Amino acid sequence: xxxxxxxxxxxxxxxxxxxxxxxxxxxxxxxxxxxxxxxxxxxxxxxxxxxxxxxxxxxxxxxxxxxxxxxxxxxxxxxxxxxxxxxxxxxxxxxxxxxxxxxxxxxxxxxxxxxxxxxxxxxxxxxxxxxxxxxxxxxxxxxxxxxxxxxxxxxxxxxxxxxxxxxxxxxxxxxxxxxxxxxxxxxxxxxxxxxxxxxxxxxxxxxxxxxxxxxxxxxxxxxxxxxxxxxxxxxxxxxxxxxxxxxxxxxxxxxxxxxxxxxxxxxxxxxxxxxxxxxxxxxxxxxxxxxxxxxxxxxxxxxxxxxxxxxxxxxxxxxxxxxxxxxxxxxxxxxx
Amino acid sequence: xxxxxxxxxxxxxxxxxxxxxxxxxxxxxxxxxxxxxxxxxxxxxxxxxxxxxxxxxxxxxxxxxxxxxxxxxxxxxxxxxxxxxxxxxxxxxxxxxxxxxxxxxxxxxxxxxxxxxxxxxxxxxxxxxxxxxxxxxxxxxxxxxxxxxxxxxxxxxxxxxxxxxxxxxxxxxxxxxxxxxxxxxxxxxxxxxxxxxxxxxxxxxxxxxxxxxxxxxxxxxxxxxxxxxxxxxxxxxxxxxxxxxxxxxxxxxxx
Numbered sequence: 288x289x290x291x292x293x294x295x296x297x298x299x300x301x302x303x304x305x306x307x308x309x310x311x312x313x314x315x316x317x318x319x320x321x322x323x324x325x326x327x328x329x330x331x332x333x334x335x336x337x338x339x340x341x342x343x344x345x346x347x348x349x350x351x352x353x354x355x356x357x358x359x360x361x362x363x364x365x366x367x368x369x370x371x372x373x374x375x376x377x378x379x380x381x382x383x384x385x386x387x388x389x390x391x392x393x394x395x396x397x398x399x400x401x402x403x404x405x406x407x408x409x410x411x412x413x414x415x416x417x418x419x420x421x422x423x424x425x426x427x428x429x430x431x432x433x434x435x436x437x438x439x440x441x442x443x444x445x446x447x448x449x450x451x452x453x454x455x456x457x458x459x460x461x462x463x464x465x466x467x468x469x470x471x472x473x474x475x476x477x478x479x480x481x482x483x484x485x486x487x488x489x490x491x492x493x494x495x496x497x498x499x500x501x502x503x504x505x506x507x508x509x510x511x512x513x514x515x516x517x518x519x520x521x522x523x524x525x526x527x528x529x530x531x532x533x534x535x536x537x538x539x540x541x542x543x544x545x546x547x548x549x550x551x552x553x554x555x556x557x558x559x560x561x562x563x564x565x566x567x568x569x570x571x572x573x574x575x576x577x578x579x580x581x582x583x584x585x586x587x588x589x590x591x592x593x594x595x596x597x598x599x600x601x602x603x604x605x606x607x608x609x610x611x612x613x614x615x616x617x618x619x620x621x622x623x
Numbered sequence: 624x625x626x627x628x629x630x631x632x633x634x635x636x637x638x639x640x641x642x643x644x645x646x647x648x649x650x651x652x653x654x655x656x657x658x659x660x661x662x663x664x665x666x667x668x669x670x671x672x673x674x675x676x677x678x679x680x681x682x683x684x685x686x687x688x689x690x691x692x693x694x695x696x697x698x699x700x701x702x703x704x705x706x707x708x709x710x711x712x713x714x715x716x717x718x719x720x721x722x723x724x725x726x727x728x729x730x731x732x733x734x735x736x737x738x739x740x741x742x743x744x745x746x747x748x749x750x751x752x753x754x755x756x757x758x759x760x761x762x763x764x765x766x767x768x769x770x771x772x773x774x775x776x777x778x779x780x781x782x783x784x785x786x787x788x789x790x791x792x793x794x795x796x797x798x799x800x801x802x803x804x805x806x807x808x809x810x811x812x813x814x815x816x817x818x819x820x821x822x823x824x825x826x827x828x829x830x831x832x833x834x835x836x837x838x839x840x841x842x843x844x845x846x847x848x849x850x851x852x853x854x855x856x857x858x859x860x861x862x863x864x865x866x867x868x869x870x871x872x873x874x875x876x877x878x
Binding site: 458582 | 775796797853854855857
């Protein structure tokens with residue numbers, strides 16, 4: 288088997304302004320691979336290009352020669368903005384392990400994302416159809432796809448949320464299902480409210496009310512979220528209409544108290560109500576959470592869940608790395 | 624033959640529950656629960672067919688037949704509602720109920736050994752019995768959805784939103800909607816069943832269980848009216864649906 292070399296840049300090593308200089312549209316992957324295989328020392332090649340990375344995979348008799356050729360090819364396409372510091376290069380077992388990590392989503396911006404699997408498959412297919420892969424890269428890529436599938440089916444790498452905002456959105460979906468039918472009220476127009484409301488919007492919520500002591504700030508945030516600003520003294524009236532309340536005011540005391548919610552229960556016909564309290568000091572009196580149909584999560588509760596998610600992810604990463612090592616060892620692709 | 628078929632149906636329900644549980648433990652959906660429950664459904668249908676042929680009437684003349692009919696209608700509603708509303712885990716919660724009902728029939732030998740063949744069939748009585756038990760199937764599935772809601776609600780209230788069970792449970796609102804719809808469906812079918820019971824009585828039949836059926840019917844109607852008009856907290860609605868189903872089973876003691 289020939290030496291395998293990987294040379295590339297990704298979201299960690301290069302800014303988007305550099306990445307876009309060397310990116311290759313999917314329809315031109317075959318053409319790019321052809322250029323790659325004209326390089327001295329490169330006998331097989333695959334060009335992978337996504338929004339987060341552009342990587343060249345090559346197989347040749349002399350890794351050093353191939354590597355030099357690939358570097359020149361990349362710099363030629365990247366122009367002046369591309370520097371040595373943006374590039375990384377790997378050889379043999381390290382390069383194959385890297386490919387497996389990419390296919391498994393371990394090297395992605397969103398850990399465990401699945402889209403990259405399809406992107407690598409399409410890049411490989413383009414090279415295969417152009418006749419630029421043979422024994423070495425066929426074996427390496429097929430093995431990487433097998434390992435990628437195993438990593439996803441045998442681990443929970445994609446499961447669980449690791450940020451307060453995404454935990455809150457997951458909980459909202461667990462209570463209400465699709466959020467398009469769940470109106471949301473934002474109390475306080477701070478940054479935390481904004482980002483949590485944005486997370487809800489990204490998952491389908493579209494009816495958003497914003498209440499803030501300063502009405503003009505409420506209007507600004509409401510405009511940004513395509514929602515509706517309401518006067519601060521009207522939030523209790525709006526409470527009868529909404530399913531989710533995100534609260535992050537800078538008030539030094541509880542803003543929402545048990546009697547406020549008790550007063551609207553009948554009008555709400557006892558529908559479930561989800562309070563996301565991300566303010567410190569807390570905006571929602573803990574007694575509100577004792578009301579039967581109310582689910583109250585403050586910043587500590589959300590952070591605790593997110594922390595568990597992060598621990599779980601870290602543990603799953605270790606499991607994934609172990610699977611990759613074991614599978615590569617079995618296939619004799621681990622290198623030295 | 625009937626016992627073997629029923630044992631088969633019970634085994635399939637147990638297997639459906641076990642595969643469902645294993646799938647949950649591995650954090651995925653079970654592909655086999657629905658298939659196994661569908662197979663159990665056909666075995667139940669076969670059992671009821673044989674008993675019906677032996678009696679020459681709707682097979683609802685002894686406790687065993689009633690429980691098998693009830694299990695069959697429960698599975699029927701599960702097969703209709705589960706996939707339609709994408710209520711994952713409904714099979715996992717339904718399978719044990721079916722297994723317990725049928726296990727009781729087998730364990731206690733609730734089938735009459737020599738089912739008496741009727742000479743004359745009272746159409747209203749047959750329809751009354753079939754509609755009523757079918758309604759209890761809908762109530763049973765509503766109770767299953769209610770149990771699922773109570774599990775989910777507890778985890779959400781206590782800030783323990785983790786574990787494979789939590790991940791696989793449907794959203795609370797879907798469970799509440801299904802619970803309310805199944806209860807409404809059950810009430811509509813039971814209304815027809817009770818009405819037929821009155822017609823049966825006019826023909827000279829007399830049944831004490833009609834009173835119990837009326838009480839059950841009235842309790843469900845009141846629950847639905849209160850839920851629709853005034854509103855009820857989801858937890859109380861769930862407890863009421865489970866409690867009413869448990870109490871309503873007493874009607875079979877009067878059959």
